[in-house]
Amino acid sequence: MALSCGGKCVKFFLVVINLIFMLLGLGILIPGILMLADVDVINDEVLPLLQQLSFGALNVGDLAKNLSVTLIVFGAFVLIVSTLGCCGAFCQQKCCLIIYAIVVLVFFLAKLVVVILWIVMNDKIQSWMKTELLKQLQTNYQKDDLTTHEISTAWNYMFMSLSCCGVTAVTGTTNDFDSSAWINGGNNGGKEIPIFCCTGVTASNYASTTNAACTDTVTSGYHTKGCYDATYDALSSYSTAFIIVGVLTLLVEIVAFVGAIIIIKNGGEDGTGLSGAAKMV
Structure with a gap:
C-alpha cells in the first residue's frame, strides 16, 4: 500500500511538473517572438553591418537573425515534450515515459554544456565584439547618408x-x-x-x-x-529573462527525469506493467 501511495504521489507530482514545464516553454517562446518583432535590435538596415562581424565560420548577423526563430522553435518543442510527459504520467504509458525521460536527459545535458560555455567564453565574446565593431567603424564607415x-x-x-x-x-x-x-x-x-x-x-x-x-x-x-553598450543593453533586456527561465528549466528537468524513472520502475516491479500499477493505486 505504501508503494502504491508513493507511486500515486509521484504521478501527481510529475503531472504538475510538466504543467510548469509548459509555462517555461512559453517563457522561451514569448521572448523569442518579442525579439523577432523588435526592429530596433535586428532589422534589414542594420543587418549588413552585423554580417561583417565574423566569429570563426559564423557571423553575428546570421546568428542574430536566426536566434529568435531558434527560440520560437525550441519553446514550441518544449511544449510538445511537456505534453508528452504529462499524458505519459497521467495515463501511465510506459512508452511515452521512456521517450520523455530520454528527451529530458538529452535536453538537460545539452543546456548544461551551453551554460558552461557561455560562462567561460562570455568575457572573451564581449571583448571580441567591441574590437570588431570598432574595426568595422574605422575601416568601413565612409558616408553620412x-x-x-x-x-x-x-x-x-x-x-x-x-x-x-x-x-x-x-x-x-x-x-x-x-x-x-x-x-x-x-x-x-x-x-x-x-x-x-x-x-x-x-x-x-x-x-x-x-x-x-x-x-x-x-x-x-x-x-x-x-x-556597443546600446546593443549590449538591448540584448541584455532579453538575456535576463532567458537566464531565469533557463535555470528554472534545468531544475524542473532534473525533477521530471527522476519522476519519470520512478514511475517506470514502479510499473515494472508490479509484474503487470503500468496498467496494472494504475489499478493498484
Missing part, C-alpha cells in the same frame, strides 16, 4: 534606432570617428561626428537637418551612449 554606401547606411540606422554614437561613448571631438575612412577620406565636410548621432534626426529629415553644436563642436545634442 542613407543611400551611398551599404555599411555606412547600416551604421547610420544603428545610430538612430539605438540612440547611440560610435562604438565607445562619444565625449567630445576626440572620438572613434577620428581614424575612420569618413574623416580620413575627406567625406566629413568639417564634421566631427555624423548627423545621425544627433538627437531628433530621422531617416526623413536628416538631409535638411543641421546642428553644429552636435556635429562640429560636439558640445550638445548628440547621443552620449556608445553603440
Whole structure:
C-alpha cells in the first residue's frame, strides 16, 4: 500500500511538473517572438553591418537573425515534450515515459554544456565584439547618408534606432570617428561626428537637418551612449529573462527525469506493467 501511495504521489507530482514545464516553454517562446518583432535590435538596415562581424565560420548577423526563430522553435518543442510527459504520467504509458525521460536527459545535458560555455567564453565574446565593431567603424564607415554606401547606411540606422554614437561613448571631438575612412577620406565636410548621432534626426529629415553644436563642436545634442553598450543593453533586456527561465528549466528537468524513472520502475516491479500499477493505486 505504501508503494502504491508513493507511486500515486509521484504521478501527481510529475503531472504538475510538466504543467510548469509548459509555462517555461512559453517563457522561451514569448521572448523569442518579442525579439523577432523588435526592429530596433535586428532589422534589414542594420543587418549588413552585423554580417561583417565574423566569429570563426559564423557571423553575428546570421546568428542574430536566426536566434529568435531558434527560440520560437525550441519553446514550441518544449511544449510538445511537456505534453508528452504529462499524458505519459497521467495515463501511465510506459512508452511515452521512456521517450520523455530520454528527451529530458538529452535536453538537460545539452543546456548544461551551453551554460558552461557561455560562462567561460562570455568575457572573451564581449571583448571580441567591441574590437570588431570598432574595426568595422574605422575601416568601413565612409558616408553620412542613407543611400551611398551599404555599411555606412547600416551604421547610420544603428545610430538612430539605438540612440547611440560610435562604438565607445562619444565625449567630445576626440572620438572613434577620428581614424575612420569618413574623416580620413575627406567625406566629413568639417564634421566631427555624423548627423545621425544627433538627437531628433530621422531617416526623413536628416538631409535638411543641421546642428553644429552636435556635429562640429560636439558640445550638445548628440547621443552620449556608445553603440556597443546600446546593443549590449538591448540584448541584455532579453538575456535576463532567458537566464531565469533557463535555470528554472534545468531544475524542473532534473525533477521530471527522476519522476519519470520512478514511475517506470514502479510499473515494472508490479509484474503487470503500468496498467496494472494504475489499478493498484
